Amino acid sequence: MLETYYGTLHNNNTLEWSTETSPDLAGNESVQVMVTLLQKDTQEPSGEAMADAMRAIAAMPNRTIIEDPSAWQREIRQDRPLPGRE
Numbered sequence: 001m002l003e004t005y006y007g008t009l010h011n012n013n014t015l016e017w018s019t020e021t022s023p024d025l026a027g028n029e030s031v032q033v034m035v036t037l038l039q040k041d042t043q044e045p046s047g048e049a050m051a052d053a054m055r056a057i058a059a060m061p062n063r064t065i066i067e068d069p070s071a072w073q074r075e076i077r078q079d080r081p082l083p084g085r086e
Contacts, residue, residue, distance in 0.1 A: 009035060 007017040015033070066072045
């Protein structure tokens with residue numbers, strides 16, 4: 001069974017564990033490991049970009065104003081024949 005431990009791989013090829021390691025690793029034992037490099041989160045939080053996009057949409061002049069939302073919904077949801085059932 002594979003065990004998971006977290007750590008940091010430094011430039012000088014040393015591995016510094018962030019969590020406790022297995023009690024089976026005592027002293028100067030060598031053990032085979034497989035390291036997966038985690039990608040750094042390079043994206044900045046998009047909250048400000050989202051707010052800018054919403055402001056741009058709100059400023060658009062060609063918005064449709066629905067006078068009676070209930071009537072609009074009834075019109076949009078009119079029954080139609082189902083495919084293969086006439």
